Amino acid sequence: MRMEIRLAGFGGQGIIRSGLILSMAACIYSDKNAVQTQSYGPESRGGSCKSEVVISEGDIDFPKVDDPDIVMLMSQEAYHKYVNTAKKNGTVLVDPHMVQDRNDPPNLKIYDVPATKIAKDIGKVIVANVVMLGALTAITKIVTPEALKNAVLRNIPKGSEDLNTAAFEQGYAYGSELVRKQGKTEP
Amino acid sequence: MVDESRAVLTGTHFMSGDLACAEGALAAGCQFFGGYPITPATEISERMSRRLVEVGGVFVQMEDEIGSIAAVIGASYAGKKAMTATSGPGFSLMQENIGLAVMTETPLVIVNIMRGGPSTGQPTMPGQQDVMQARWGSHGDYEIIALAPSSVQEMFNLTIECFNLAETYRVPVILLADEIIGHMWERVKIPPAEEINVVSRKKPKTPTAEYQPFKPDKDLVPPMACFGEGYRFHATGLTHDEKGAPETVSAEVQTELVKRLADKIRKNAEKIVKAQRVMLEDADVAVIAYGIPSRAALSAVREARKKGIKAGLLRLVTIWPFPQELVSDVAKQVKAIVVPEMNYGQLVREVERAAKTTPVILLSKLGEEPHRPSEIIEAMRRAVK
Amino acid sequence: MSESNLMMHHYLAKYLRQERMPHIWCEGCGNGILLNCFLQAINELNVDLNKIVVVSGIGCIGRVSGYINVDSFHTTHGRAIAFATGVKLANPELEVVVISGDGDLFAIGGNHFIHAARRNVDIKVICANNFNYGMTGGQYGPTTPLDAWTTTTPYGNIEHPFNLAHLAAAAGAVYVARWTSLHVRRLKASIIKALQKEGFSFIEMISPCPEIFDRYNKMGTAVDVMKWFRLVSQVRHGCDPAKAEITENEILVGEFVDIEKPSYGRLLREMTSRVQDKLKREES
Ligand SMILES: Cc1ncc(C[n+]2csc(CCOP(=O)(O)OP(=O)(O)O)c2C)c(N)n1
Ligand SMILES: [Mg+2]
Numbered sequence: 001m002r003m004e005i006r007l008a009g010f011g012g013q014g015i016i017r018s019g020l021i022l023s024m025a026a027c028i029y030s031d032k033n034a035v036q037t038q039s040y041g042p043e044s045r046g047g048s049c050k051s052e053v054v055i056s057e058g059d060i061d062f063p064k065v066d067d068p069d070i071v072m073l074m075s076q077e078a079y080h081k082y083v084n085t086a087k088k089n090g091t092v093l094v095d096p097h098m099v100q101d102r103n104d105p106p107n108l109k110i111y112d113v114p115a116t117k118i119a120k121d122i123g124k125v126i127v128a129n130v131v132m133l134g135a136l137t138a139i140t141k142i143v144t145p146e147a148l149k150n151a152v153l154r155n156i157p158k159g160s161e162d163l164n165t166a167a168f169e170q171g172y173a174y175g176s177e178l179v180r181k182q183g184k185t186e187p
Numbered sequence: 188m189v190d191e192s193r194a195v196l197t198g199t200h201f202m203s204g205d206l207a208c209a210e211g212a213l214a215a216g217c218q219f220f221g222g223y224p225i226t227p228a229t230e231i232s233e234r235m236s237r238r239l240v241e242v243g244g245v246f247v248q249m250e251d252e253i254g255s256i257a258a259v260i261g262a263s264y265a266g267k268k269a270m271t272a273t274s275g276p277g278f279s280l281m282q283e284n285i286g287l288a289v290m291t292e293t294p295l296v297i298v299n300i301m302r303g304g305p306s307t308g309q310p311t312m313p314g315q316q317d318v319m320q321a322r323w324g325s326h327g328d329y330e331i332i333a334l335a336p337s338s339v340q341e342m343f344n345l346t347i348e349c350f351n352l353a354e355t356y357r358v359p360v361i362l363l364a365d366e367i368i369g370h371m372w373e374r375v376k377i378p379p380a381e382e383i384n385v386v387s388r389k390k391p392k393t394p395t396a397e398y399q400p401f402k403p404d405k406d407l408v409p410p411m412a413c414f415g416e417g418y419r420f421h422a423t424g425l426t427h428d429e430k431g432a433p434e435t436v437s438a439e440v441q442t443e444l445v446k447r448l449a450d451k452i453r454k455n456a457e458k459i460v461k462a463q464r465v466m467l468e469d470a471d472v473a474v475i476a477y478g479i480p481s482r483a484a485l486s487a488v489r490e491a492r493k494k495g496i497k498a499g500l501l502r503l504v505t506i507w508p509f510p511q512e513l514v515s516d517v518a519k520q521v522k523a524i525v526v527p528e529m530n531y532g533q534l535v536r537e538v539e540r541a542a543k544t545t546p547v548i549l550l551s552k553l554g555e556e557p558h559r560p561s562e563i564i565e566a567m568r569r570a571v572k
Numbered sequence: 573m574s575e576s577n578l579m580m581h582h583y584l585a586k587y588l589r590q591e592r593m594p595h596i597w598c599e600g601c602g603n604g605i606l607l608n609c610f611l612q613a614i615n616e617l618n619v620d621l622n623k624i625v626v627v628s629g630i631g632c633i634g635r636v637s638g639y640i641n642v643d644s645f646h647t648t649h650g651r652a653i654a655f656a657t658g659v660k661l662a663n664p665e666l667e668v669v670v671i672s673g674d675g676d677l678f679a680i681g682g683n684h685f686i687h688a689a690r691r692n693v694d695i696k697v698i699c700a701n702n703f704n705y706g707m708t709g710g711q712y713g714p715t716t717p718l719d720a721w722t723t724t725t726p727y728g729n730i731e732h733p734f735n736l737a738h739l740a741a742a743a744g745a746v747y748v749a750r751w752t753s754l755h756v757r758r759l760k761a762s763i764i765k766a767l768q769k770e771g772f773s774f775i776e777m778i779s780p781c782p783e784i785f786d787r788y789n790k791m792g793t794a795v796d797v798m799k800w801f802r803l804v805s806q807v808r809h810g811c812d813p814a815k816a817e818i819t820e821n822e823i824l825v826g827e828f829v830d831i832e833k834p835s836y837g838r839l840l841r842e843m844t845s846r847v848q849d850k851l852k853r854e855e856s
Contacts, residue, residue, distance in 0.1 A: 261658025423646035
């Protein structure tokens with residue numbers, strides 16, 4: 001089955017890296033096919049930024065996201081631009097601390113994951129994306145937690161393994177808790 | 188020191204198109220890269236700056252793209268397989284020395300990861316707006332070879348193919364990709380070195396004193412001596428005879444040279460051209476696409492079949508020389524042809540010429556988002572109604 | 573002896589592509605002198621003719637590469653140095669010499685010049701400075717003196733010229749010398765020295781242009797111009813190139829810069845061994 005995931009935020013949050021981690025988890029550590037494409041403005045920090053991942057057991061002809069099953073939003077601008085692009089009954093993860101102005105559309109499964117706050121508590125805001133990916137794994141089961149953890153470890157600088165593992169675990173735990181409370185979504 | 192053992196990263200990788208292109212170049216035996224950074228081709232330079240040192244080659248960041256391609260021509264004449272990589276603004280600057288490479292029959296590879304133009308345009312956004320520039324960008328009459336990859340795997344494979352064609356025909360060859368393919372990450376399989384077909388330069392067999400640097404063999408391609416091999420030859424961007432001597436007034440020499448430079452590609456077009464035919468056998472309507480839109484087209488054709496539309500796809504891998512015959516054949520069979528391009532209509536003109544009376548519909552797209560399969564299906568539906 | 577016989581028996585004849593003679597240069601032009609000095613230099617050094625490459629750009633002097641019987645390449649206008657950079661880096665065994673004009677090297681090719689000097693690419697650049705674009709019929713260029721008449725400065729030149737020696741030195745050349753076409757022995761000696769030196773070397777030869785620039789500016793015959801060179805040139809080795817502006821009354825000549833600095837090629841090879849050694853260590 002073809003799954004489409006859209007991740008959006010601003011430059012510097014590791015959005016594109018998150019897309020890479022997710023697609024590597026699928027492609028290298030889960031024996032599926034995956035494609036990651038990206039879009040960003042001319043500035044490397046602060047501009048709006050989007051990563052798109054398609055995961056499938058079969059061949060992926062069209063590599064872009066057209067009708068996303070999963071949307072992960074980490075900035076106010078990303079929320080305004082993309083919350084409505086999720087497909088009907090699709091899953092949306094929002095970092096509530098980054099998105100204050102909310103107008104959640106109906107017919108979506110929306111999960112609030114305070115990733116930036118969790119990351120800050122662990123020690124470094126930059127791992128917010130990994131917290132988010134942890135929650136996303138728990139909620140959507142799109143890849144196994146092991147596959148995602150392996151992909152995280154492959155994509156981070158030496159010396160930051162503990163920090164990133166903690167970020168992933170906490171995100172995963174938070175996501176599992178949300179599923180218990182809100183009910184889970186089928187991949 | 189040249190160390191080829193590190194050149195081929197055999198195995199399965201998850202890579203971006205730009206990185207796969209760099210690895211393809213190394214696998215093809217590229218030993219020299221001269222470039223100037225530009226989005227969205229910078230990652231090729233960055234990868235080459237690291238990897239070429241590992242394999243004992245040369246990476247040099249030149250002062251601009253004119254210098255880059257000039258250095259690449261020099262390196263090729265010094266006996267190395269050489270390349271450069273750029274995007275629209277840099278490709279414009281290179282046009283002068285692309286002509287020099289054509290005239291002096293220099294094997295080399297130019298990668299253009301197309302972004303949105305004209306001018307500085309949209310640096311981080313995709314485009315296919317340099318298709319005609321690739322064909323006609325330098326002054327004078329000439330033929331050129333350009334390949335259009337549509338996956339990360341093809342960024343690897345076709346970069347090797349570009350080097351092989353460059354060496355076979357003694358020409359500059361262009362890899363014309365777009366920002367989406369360049370920055371897209373996908374699975375890439377790199378085979379063992381011994382399974383990769385690598386063409387090397389045809390060397391002269393004549394004694395050094397008798398060597399004529401521009402005297403062609405039957406295939407219209409002259410064997411190529413390089414500097415330092417004892418042949419002591421001269422090459423010039425001026426019109427020249429077979430010995431390489433400038434001949435700036437003779438109409439005969441001009442005619443003979445210009446025709447041969449074009450004919451060595453025209454007459455070998457059938458061997459050069461590659462395309463993929465998908466579900467065309469009984470098709471009523473065809474999509475003709477290259478690069479990123481061909482991915483949506485493939486998906487569209489499959490979907491359309493499910494909806495009862497007899498759709499097929501001709502995916503062009505070679506765009507120059509233009510696959511005239513293949514397109515004509517398709518045109519004879521179908522009721523209409525849809526051409527999705529990320530420009531305001533370029534290769535569609537060639538398709539129209541080849542299609543004669545068959546209607547050709549351009550689906551133009553500019554800016555960030557490529558065609559969606561649904562748009563192509565819709566166009567096909569309208570076309571056959 | 574007939575003219576062609578004379579040519580065949582001249583001791584430098586073997587360095588020429590004789591079938592390309594006669595050359596295109598005007599009578600009295602300095603380009604032949606430059607070529608002669610260059611051939612004498614490679615003759616004296618006994619250079620391996622299979623290992624030297626001469627590269628030129630476009631212009632009257634640009635044709636020089638076609639006349640010398642070694643591997644040679646005639647690039648497009650201004651690109652000789654960039655091309656030569658590729659040759660030298662790709663095959664460091666080759667001795668690479670660029671011979672070109674003031675317009676080619678310093679107008680259209682100026683950017684390549686300063687960056688090759690800055691990188692200290694191990695190439696030798698020899699410029700025939702005739703103060704104008706000779707080939708296209710005498711337009712002003714980057715070395716044309718203030719007030720001079722050319723076909724595109726019909727009211728006199730209002731642009732200030734480059735001091736090429738100063739430019740080369742400031743950009744990082746390890747060897748900078750200037751001579752006029754009168755100073756044949758010293759020019760030859762400078763070429764010999766540059767060929768033996770590692771790094772980016774620059775030699776400027778001030779050249780008469782009797783049929784075009786000199787005629788337009790009423791400087792007399794080629795012999796008159798040579799006399800002028802003798803009158804106003806002063807040998808000043810080691811002189812600060814910044815102070816060596818060329819004026820009607822003074823042309824300072826000599827070796828202005830002669831320093832040591834590792835070339836780009838050397839640094840590249842050292843880096844490559846370091847990286848490869850490290851990889852080998854990691855692998856074992
Ligand atoms: C791109 C380009 N622009 C212009 C020309 C025309 N052109 C030929 S030679 C020349 C000037 C050469 O001047 P210089 O380098 O001083 O050489 P000289 O002829 O004086 O020896 C020009 C402008 C050209 N060939 N190519
Ligand atoms: Mg001149």
